[in-house]
Amino acid sequence: MPPPIAPEPAPKADSKDATLSRCDDADIQQTTTREFSIAEAAIYRVYRRRWVGLATLMLMNIMISWGWITFAPVSTSTQTFFRLEKASSVNWLSTVIFLAYICMSPVVIYTLRHLGVRAALLFAAGFSITGVWLRFIGARVGSSNGGHFPVVMVGQILIGFGQPFVLSAPAYYSDLWFTSTQRITANALISLSNPLGAALGQLIDPFLVSRPEDIPNMLLYIAIITTAVTIPVFFVQGKPPTPPCPSSAQEKLPFRSAFPKILSSVEFWLIFIMFSILVGFFNASSSLLNQILEPYGYSENEAGIGGAILIVVGLLASAVVSPIIDRTHTFLLAIRILVPIISICYIGLIFAPTSRSLAPPYIVLAFLGAASFSLLPLSLEFVVEITHPVSPEITSTTLWSGGQLLGAVFILSMTALTDSRTGSMKHALVFQAIISCIASIAALGIGWGRRVEYVQTRRIALDTNEAT
Structure with a gap:
């Protein structure tokens, strides 16, 4: 005999802005989970207010990423203005952001787990505002x-301290507020707003800095915009009154149990290797794009447009791919297609600038952006699926930490491989292409053969079972 179902609780005062869902936006679904006793019933709803938090996370990611990339598109002017002897000193302005991320990762996991997304946003706002004005x-x-x-440099470090609070939040926020048919799209909107900020920096900064003396004015404009963007933070709620679907309501593993679980997973390590390498090279390429193209006669403005193409095309591609994966849940197939495409693009980047015309590098950057941006959110959500009930902030922060660490390593390595006489980064680009092929091998090994049982979408299965 099925357990008795308690009467439906009275709606909250704000239920007018709620959409009742069986795991999407249609009906009410009642069931029991680990967080509900047999005598209680869970009503699954998605709330319109989730878009407020999503939009705020997007805005914060845009501005913090713009803060990260600020000096890279105008590296020559920055070196001249600050009277720096080497271009590597400018590269450190990007590199310290990655290292600061790693330092703050444990704090970010604790904050999201125990204090919630609103507290994470407040920390991010405090660090970023202080950093940009400094x-x-x-x-x-x-x-x-x-x-x-x-x-x-200290200001850059503070921006780096703020970045992980918003960069690690998308998987956590989508799990808390969205259903299984919406999470990849929600994650994509938030996660990809970070490179959108980099695109704005790549495109706008060269136009703000027509000569080295314009550097302070550029920093002033960015500081004002960053300060204004933080205002919506105070209107974000930590969690919804009721969960959106069963997997959101399920109790997550405690921290002490979660880490051994993911560290013993071969599939997690393969995704970690793939994700870290590709994010690391994306960060390195974005930071060094001006220096990659400059020896072949490309101007700062042309390099900035190339960076913008990389990111804008990527955003458009992800806008198409993410909803499709949300509906079909073909995570693994998409990964096995997209990662080799990225490796091919890095090989193409070796030869494209040598043409000394705009079309070849712009085409390569467009394909690279389309594949990379489509891959990013589905990878973050896929690893949450296969490790469930591990809490999403643990897996996402761990993956991002690997990407940020390798981003710093790759910038330093590629800078060291630069020809000191001509400024050519051909050897660095060859290094990048070879290592990116390792990411392809890792991607193709995920769930290979009999390991297919370890790549099951656990949250989706739970939601589907509860809904039937």
């Missing part, structure tokens, strides 16, 4: 004598 002060004070580069 950069402006460092450039403005003593600007006639090259400013104060160490102060600017």
Whole structure:
């Protein structure tokens, strides 16, 4: 005999903005989970207010990413303004962001798990606002004598401290507020707003800096916009009154049990290797794009447009791919197609700039962006699926930490491989292409042969079973 179902609780005061769902936006679904006793019933709903938090996370990601990439599109002007002897000093402005991410990762996991997404946003806002204004002060004070580069560096580090709070949040937020047919799209909107910020930086910064003396003004504009963007943070709620579907309501593993589970998973390690390499090279290529193209006669503006193409085309491609994967749940097939395409693009990037015309590098960057951006959110959601009930902030923060660490390593390695006489980065691009092929091998090995049982979509299965 089935357990008795308790009467439906009265709707909350804000239920007018709620959409009742059986695991999407249609009906009410009642069931029991680990968080509900037999005598209780869970009503699954999705709330319109989830879009407020999603939009705020998007805005914060855009501005923090713009803060990260600020100096890369105008690296030559930055070097001249601060009177730096080597271009590698400018590269460190990007590299410290990655290292700061790794330092803050344990704090981010704790904050999301115990304090919620609103607290994470407040931390991100505090660090980023302090960082962007400190950069402006460092450039403005003593600007006639090259400013104060160490102060600017400290500002970059603070921006780096803020980045993981919003970059690690998408998988956590989508699990908390969205259903299984919406999570990849929600994750894509938030996660890909981060490279959108980089695209804005690549495109806008060269136009703001027509000469080295414009660097302080550029930093002022970015500081003002960043400060304004943080206002919606105070309107974000930590979690919904009721879960959107059964997998969201299910109790997650405690931290001590979660880490041994993911570390013993071969599939997690394969995804970790693939994700870390590709995110690392994407970050490195975005930071070094001006230096990659400059030896072949491309201007800062043309390199900036190339970076914008990389990201804008990627966003458009992801806007098409993410909803399809949300409906079909063909995670593994998409990974096995997209990762080799990315490796081929990195091989193409070796030869495209040598044409000294705009079309070849722009075409390669467009395909690279389309494949990379389509891969990013589905990888983050796929690893949550196969490790469920591990909490999403643990897996996403671990993956991003690997990508940020390798981003720093790759920037330093590719800078060291640059020809000191001509400035050519051909050897660095060959290195990038070879290592990216390792990511393809890892991707093709996920769930191979008899290991197919380890790549089951556990959250989707739970939601489907509860809905039938």
